Amino acid sequence: MEGIVGYGAYIPRNRIKVEEIAKVWGADAPSYKKGLMLEEKSVPSLDQDTITMSVEASKNALKRALIDPKDIGAVYIGSESHPYAVKPSGTVLAEAIGATPDVHTADLEFACKAGTEGMFIALNLVASGVIKYGLGVGADTSQGAPGDALEYSAAAGAAAFIFGKENLVAKAHETYSYMTDTPDFWRREYQYYPQHGGRFTGDPAYFKHIKGAARGIMDKAGMKPEDFQYVIFHQPNGKFPFRVGKMLGFKKEQIEPGWLVNKLGNTYSGSSPLGLTSTLDISQPGDMILLVSYGSGAGSDGFVFEVTERINEVRESAPKTRDLLSHNINYLEYGEYAKFRHKIRKAD
Amino acid sequence: MSTPARYWREIPQRYRLEANKCSSCGKIFFPPRLLCNVCQSKDLEKTKLAETGKVLTYTIIRVPPHQFVDQAPYAVGIVELDDGVKIMGQVVDCDFEDIKIGMKVKVEFRKLFDVGESGILCYGYKFVPQLR
Amino acid sequence: MREVAAIGVGITKWGELWKKSFRDIYVETALLALEDAGVDRIDSMYVGSMSSGLFVGQEHIAALLADYLGQTPVPSTRVETACASGGLALKLGYMEVASGMSDVVLVSGIEKMTDVSGNEATYALGTAADQEYEGYHGITFPGLYALIAVAHMEKYGTTREQMAMVSVKNHKNGTKNPVAQFPFEITVDQVLNSVMVADPLRILDCSPITDGAAAIILYPAELAKKMGKPVVKIIGTGHATDTIELSQRTDITWLNATYLAAKSAYAMADKKPEDIDLVEVHDCFTIAEICVTEALGFIEKGKGGEAVEQELTAIDGKIPVNPSGGLKSKGHPVGASGVAQAVEVVKQLRSDCCDRQVSDARIGMTQNMGGSGASAVVHIFERE
Numbered sequence: 012m013e014g015i016v017g018y019g020a021y022i023p024r025n026r027i028k029v030e031e032i033a034k035v036w037g038a039d040a041p042s043y044k045k046g047l048m049l050e051e052k053s054v055p056s057l058d059q060d061t062i063t064m065s066v067e068a069s070k071n072a073l074k075r076a077l078i079d080p081k082d083i084g085a086v087y088i089g090s091e092s093h094p095y096a097v098k099p100s101g102t103v104l105a106e107a108i109g110a111t112p113d114v115h116t117a118d119l120e121f122a123c124k125a126g127t128e129g130m131f132i133a134l135n136l137v138a139s140g141v142i143k144y145g146l147g148v149g150a151d152t153s154q155g156a157p158g159d160a161l162e163y164s165a166a167a168g169a170a171a172f173i174f175g176k177e178n179l180v181a182k183a184h185e186t187y188s189y190m191t192d193t194p195d196f197w198r199r200e201y202q203y204y205p206q207h208g209g210r211f212t213g214d215p216a217y218f219k220h221i222k223g224a225a226r227g228i229m230d231k232a233g234m235k236p237e238d239f240q241y242v243i244f245h246q247p248n249g250k251f252p253f254r255v256g257k258m259l260g261f262k263k264e265q266i267e268p269g270w271l272v273n274k275l276g277n278t279y280s281g282s283s284p285l286g287l288t289s290t291l292d293i294s295q296p297g298d299m300i301l302l303v304s305y306g307s308g309a310g311s312d313g314f315v316f317e318v319t320e321r322i323n324e325v326r327e328s329a330p331k332t333r334d335l336l337s338h339n340i341n342y343l344e345y346g347e348y349a350k351f352r353h354k355i356r357k358a359d
Numbered sequence: 360m361s362t363p364a365r366y367w368r369e370i371p372q373r374y375r376l377e378a379n380k381c382s383s384c385g386k387i388f389f390p391p392r393l394l395c396n397v398c399q400s401k402d403l404e405k406t407k408l409a410e411t412g413k414v415l416t417y418t419i420i421r422v423p424p425h426q427f428v429d430q431a432p433y434a435v436g437i438v439e440l441d442d443g444v445k446i447m448g449q450v451v452d453c454d455f456e457d458i459k460i461g462m463k464v465k466v467e468f469r470k471l472f473d474v475g476e477s478g479i480l481c482y483g484y485k486f487v488p489q490l491r
Numbered sequence: 492m493r494e495v496a497a498i499g500v501g502i503t504k505w506g507e508l509w510k511k512s513f514r515d516i517y518v519e520t521a522l523l524a525l526e527d528a529g530v531d532r533i534d535s536m537y538v539g540s541m542s543s544g545l546f547v548g549q550e551h552i553a554a555l556l557a558d559y560l561g562q563t564p565v566p567s568t569r570v571e572t573a574c575a576s577g578g579l580a581l582k583l584g585y586m587e588v589a590s591g592m593s594d595v596v597l598v599s600g601i602e603k604m605t606d607v608s609g610n611e612a613t614y615a616l617g618t619a620a621d622q623e624y625e626g627y628h629g630i631t632f633p634g635l636y637a638l639i640a641v642a643h644m645e646k647y648g649t650t651r652e653q654m655a656m657v658s659v660k661n662h663k664n665g666t667k668n669p670v671a672q673f674p675f676e677i678t679v680d681q682v683l684n685s686v687m688v689a690d691p692l693r694i695l696d697c698s699p700i701t702d703g704a705a706a707i708i709l710y711p712a713e714l715a716k717k718m719g720k721p722v723v724k725i726i727g728t729g730h731a732t733d734t735i736e737l738s739q740r741t742d743i744t745w746l747n748a749t750y751l752a753a754k755s756a757y758a759m760a761d762k763k764p765e766d767i768d769l770v771e772v773h774d775c776f777t778i779a780e781i782c783v784t785e786a787l788g789f790i791e792k793g794k795g796g797e798a799v800e801q802e803l804t805a806i807d808g809k810i811p812v813n814p815s816g817g818l819k820s821k822g823h824p825v826g827a828s829g830v831a832q833a834v835e836v837v838k839q840l841r842s843d844c845c846d847r848q849v850s851d852a853r854i855g856m857t858q859n860m861g862g863s864g865a866s867a868v869v870h871i872f873e874r875e
Contacts, residue, residue, distance in 0.1 A: 024452050057430050058451065058469040062482065066374075066468040094470075094480055103482060107374040107468055330490060338490065339452060350429070369623055390624060416645070416743065418637035419690040420629055424617050425610040427629040435630050437638060437738040445738040447628050455690075460645050471627060483627065 013138045014179040015172050015316065016078065017325065019071025020288040021064045021150075022168045022275065022335040025054040027348045029163055035345045036158040043163050048249020052166040052276025054348055055152045061090045062100045064169035064281075065150045066107040071329035072146070072171040073108060075180065080109040083173070084142025085133050086116045089125025089280045091198070091205075092152045093118050104148065115142070122196055123245055124306020125149065126170065126280035131312050134174045134183055144175045151279035156204035157354055164248055166276025170284035170332075180325055181291065181300070181316040187228035188312045189220055196307035207307075216309050217247065221255045224311035225303045232315050236260040240298040243286035245305035246272035268293050274336055287316075289332035294318045363479050373483035376408040376466065378444065387444050410466040411489060412440035417450060417458050426472040434458055438486055452487040463489040492589040494712035496722045497872070499528025500834040505703035505822035506672040513547045513603040514559045516704045521560050521599055524706035529718070533708070534593035536560075536567045537584045539576035539600035540826035541861075545615035547603050556601075573619035574775060576600060577829025578859030578868030581707065582728050585870075588709045600831065601704035602824035612700050616825070619862040621736045633697055633776060635737055635863040637689035640778035643744045644691070646793065649781060651691055653796035655682035657777035658695050658819055660799065664806055665816020667847035672701050672822030682777075696777040701822030705831035716875070721841045727760030727871035729753055735865040744793075748867035749786040749860055757788075760871040762854065764788040767871070769839055769849040770810060770856040771832035774817040780804075783858055784812060787869070811849045814839060829859030829868060840874040 028051045033040035043049055055064070065088050073080060086105045093100045101116035119125045119132075126149015133145025150169030155161030174183070195216035198205035208216070221244055229235065236242070242265045244252040249272050256266045269286030278285055283304040290300055298318040305311045330338075349355050371377040372390045379391035383400040389408055394401055417436035420427070427433070434450040436458070450458055451469065464486035471483045501523025508516060517538075525531060536557060544550045557567035570580040577600030584598035604612055616632045625635070643649045659679055665671040677695060685695040715722045731751035737743055757763060764787065772787070774780035781795030789810045790798040798804055804812035815821050815835040818828055836855035838844050853874050860867040 056451070058449075058471070058485065060470055060480075062480075063468050063470055070468075103374070106370055107482075109375055334490075339488070341452075372624075373627075416638045416642040418634050418641060418692075419687075420631055420634050421686075421690075422613060422631065422633065422688050423610070423629055424614040424626070424631060425608075426614075428610065430629065433629060435628055435634055435638075437743070447625050447630060447736070447738050449628055460641070471629070481627075485628075 012182050013134060013174060013176050014182040016144065016175040016178055016180060017072040017076025017173040018180065018288050018291055019068045019075065019171045019329050020169070020285055020332040020335055021068040021071065023053050023055045023059050023064070024339050024341050025056060025343050025351065026051045026340055027054055027343045027345070031345050032163055047163065048273055049163055049276065050273050052164060053168055053278070054343055054351055055167040057351055059167065060094045060152055061088065061092050061150045062094055062103045064167065065100065065104045065148045065171065068150065068169035068171035069104060069108050069146060069148060072173050074329040075325035076173040078144055078173065078175070081113065083110040083144045083146050084114060085136050085145040086110055086114055087119055087129030087133055087146065088148045088150060089119040089121070089127070089129040090150050091120055091122055091125060091279055093120070121310065122307035123247070123279045123282055124304045124310055124312060126284045127302070127304035127312040130172050130284065131186055131188065134186065137174045137176060144173055147172050147174065149280040149284035151281050153277070153279040154204055154352060161205070161207065164277040166278045168275060168278035168281040168285050170281050170288045172284070178321060179319050180321050181318050183314060183316055185228055185232040185315040186313065187224060187231050188310060189223035189227055190310035191220070193309035195309055212307065216307060217251055217305055218255055218258065220309050220311040221245065221303050221305050222258060224313040225259050225301065228313035228315060234315065238299055239265060239301045241265050241268055241290045241294065242301040243269035243283050243290055244303050245283045246270065246286060247277045249273050271332070271336060285332060291318065291322065292326060292331040292333065294322060296320045296322060366479060366481055376410065376484065378406050378408050379403040380406045387442060389444055389446060408444050409441040412438045412464060414450065414458065414460055414462045414464060415439050415445065416460060419455050436486065438464055449485040451485050465489050493591055494724055495585050495588045495709050496712040496715040496724050497707050497833065497837045498710045498715050498718065498720060499524045499530070499708035500837050501527060501706040502670050502831055502834050503704065504670050505701050505824065507605050508702040509605065511702065513543065513549060513601065514555060516603060516702060517556050517599065517601050518559050520704040521597060521706045524597065524708050528708035528710070530595055530708060533562055533565055533595045533597045535565055535587055536562065536597040536599070537570055537580040538567065539570045539580035539829060540602060541571060541573050541576050542615045542618065545618065547606050572866040573861030574773065574825045575829055575859045575861035575866040575868050576826040577705065577831070578857065578870070579730065579829065581830060581833055581870060582730055582868055584709045585725050585728055588711060594711055594714065596709045597706060598709060598830060599704060599706035600827035600829055602826040603702045604700045604824060605702050624736055631689060633689040633692050636776035636778050637692045638737060639743055639782065639863070640691055643778060643782065646744055647796065649796035651683065652679055653800050654696060654777040654781065655679040656799045657774060657780045658682050660805055661774060661813050661817040661819040664814050664847055665820025667845065668816045668821055671816045671820050672699055673820050674816070692776055692778070698775045698818035698823035701824040703822055703824035703827050705827045705834045707830055707833055707837065722875040723837045723840045724873050724875065725870055726873045727756035727762065729755030729759070729869040731755070731867055733865045735862055737863045744782060746782050746786040746860070746864040746867065748864055749783055749858060749869070752867040752869040753787045753858065756869040756871050762871055766854055767810065767856045768852040768854050769814055769836070770812055770858065771815060771835050772812055772817070772858045773828065773860045774813055774819050775823060780812065780817070787856070787858060806847065806849060814844065814847050814849050829857070832857035832859055833870060836872050840872055
């Protein structure tokens with residue numbers, strides 16, 4: 012059976028607090044904190060991008076997988092912030108971990124769902140027997156327009172999963188995807204910041220697709236919410252995952268271990284994958300985990316995992332997600348943040 | 360502006376710390392060499408450097424070359440890796456006052472600089488403090 | 492081999508020479524040397540220049556400068572070993588005369604550094620380091636010497652103040668040098684409060700960006716004696732290399748190429764450090780002078796800082812170091828510095844240095860180095 016052989020996370024050390032952003036735009040910080048359940052978000056340094064974070068998350072996944080990187084047959088990075096418009100991110104990652112040249116590589120983009128897309132393809136290529144191991148990474152250094160509601164959440168981070176058929180940390184019992192064409196959030200070519208449909212991003216977009224995918228995969232697997240120890244939904248803000256969980260019949264306790272958004276922000280393609288790494292960090296053999304991503308445009312990928320005995324052997328082999336979230340933090344003022352995110356116009 | 364060839368050629372070293380080792384005297388070379396500078400042997404085998412080490416000396420660059428202007432000030436150190444090989448690299452993710460001779464560091468993959476707004480992105484290793 | 496004498500020297504005012512072009516600076520300086528030597532023709536010429544290509548966009552300067560000096564078709568050779576280019580040009584000129592190949596050889600060094608911005612100059616100087624494994628990481632020249640300084644402070648207890656004293660001493664000497672770029676005194680406090688460049692080195696620990704040239708005429712000593720002029724001979728020359736990457740050295744506080752170049756020069760001249768009356772050293776940064784005085788054998792290893800504090804290297808000290816003001820006060824047009832050091836030593840040995848004259852100077856030394864010390868050239872001079 013196929014599943015996860017190794018997993019790894021990466022989160023930059025810089026943070027900016029909601030209050031610091033709100034101060035600049037004259038916004039009401041308490042309402043963001045309460046309304047969206049956001050306190051702070053991660054910010055990449057000038058020397059970090061989707062590629063560098065993908066490499067570090069993948070190296071952490073390799074520390075748990077303990078496989079020869081040459082046996083990795085596919086490398087996929089899902090991101091909406093690939094550093095190059097043309098030229099793959101995945102080739103850098105494949106070189107850096109030593110998987111080249113016998114490897115298939117592709118960069119994926121589907122708003123916040125690109126990470127689970129890479130996981131879906133890598134996992135199913137393993138299942139089909141085409142490759143021995145596959146690496147799927149979700150990573151982003153997302154940009155919200157200055158002063159826009161998204162600026163309070165758009166964050167940076169990466170999660171990487173190596174899939175295979177032996178020495179599994181978690182078996183993958185089921186996958187299922189649910190898609191429609193729903194333009195709730197987009198960024199046109201050559202545009203620096205994305206646009207969104209405001210409240211339209213809620214019911215017809217996030218909630219509809221996550222519910223569709225979650226119900227679809229549970230039907231397919233013949234499972235109910237109470238069959239799962241943990242569930243991870245995409246986390247564009249703090250409130251949405253709890254609300255959709257309630258709609259589907261999940262309890263707060265099932266969601267909380269993978270709920271990082273209050274301190275991390277929305278890492279887009281890294282969001283639900285980081286929720287999964289964080290959940291795996293605390294899970295026990297036999298635990299069932301449901302993962303449902305969401306990407307604007309719009310669609311959701313669902314996965315059902317069952318944790319194996321091997322989790323106890325690999326848990327400590329690489330940094331745990333919540334340790335990365337709390338370790339060596341550096342709070343930025345808005346000026347530094349604006350510099351790091353290239354929001355300041357400089358002379359040539 | 361140089362072609363990407365110059366960058367591309369060094370990828371094994373910059374991305375994966377590939378080195379070579381003299382089969383006759385055991386000295387490790389980074390970057391790999393065609394000839395051992397100790398015993399003149401031409402028989403060198405591929406190896407990889409350790410990814411952890413300690414700071415031997417360091418400085419904070421406040422007046423940088425033009426490609427590094429946005430990053431300044433930044434720390435650069437010479438690090439002795441656990442295999443005894445000494446290499447230069449930036450020391451990041453810590454306050455300058457926390458950098459000390461003997462500080463334990465590990466390698467992280469970072470973007471070093473870019474070749475202008477439209478040129479290639481140049482990646483490689485930097486050093487970060489080891490997690491306690 | 493024939494004995495070789497320096498029969499003429501030339502140097503013009505150094506600084507930010509906005510109105511003067513690369514070629515004009517050269518010709519003015521070379522003409523002074525020709526005039527001083529009393530010759531109007533040369534057999535061959537050498538030009539030390541580190542990076543005319545990056546600083547003024549001009550390569551092939553050997554022919555250009557021969558042409559503008561009105562000396563075509565003499566053979567003209569450009570020499571490059573980073574900041575040791577001038578010193579090496581002197582060595583090659585020496586060899587050409589000593590070998591009997593030529594009688595009158597013009598040796599010069601030149602750099603015009605102010606036609607590019609500060610960041611571009613920082614980059615150009617940085618090319619003397621390993622571009623792929625040092626420059627790639629954003630190190631600069633002040634940065635490389637700062638790495639040496641931090642290690643020297645850690646290993647030997649050298650203090651920040653002792654480094655500042657190198658600068659204070661050299662500026663004091665420079666006040667008496669009419670060609671110096673910065674002929675004014677500074678205090679330890681001023682150094683310690685100047686702008687940080689690469690911790691712990693501050694701007695007043697660093698030699699400046701300078702436009703300038705220096706020239707010297709070499710001639711067989713036997714023939715020079717017949718001219719009835721003071722004869723200053725080159726009696727020792729040494730040249731050595733080290734790893735270009737600072738990190739690859741066994742001890743980064745020890746300038747081994749300088750040590751080995753000096754060893755050769757001492758052996759050739761049959762002299763010891765105690766025989767030297769004055770030395771011009773490559774104080775591109777204050778810590779460099781401290782390390783160089785150790786490597787040349789004047790000061791015990793690790794005691795270079797204390798030596799400055801005890802004024803052993805003052806103009807009236809045990810070993811006067813940089814009576815000209817050194818690179819720090821006189822300026823550092825990189826390719827020219829090695830030749831300018833020789834110009835100063837020749838003038839000192841001829842007792843031509845007025846207020847900054849080292850008394851009873853008969854034997855002098857120059858030490859010129861490139862990069863973080865990977866190239867070093869040492870010469871010993873003696874007055875007949």
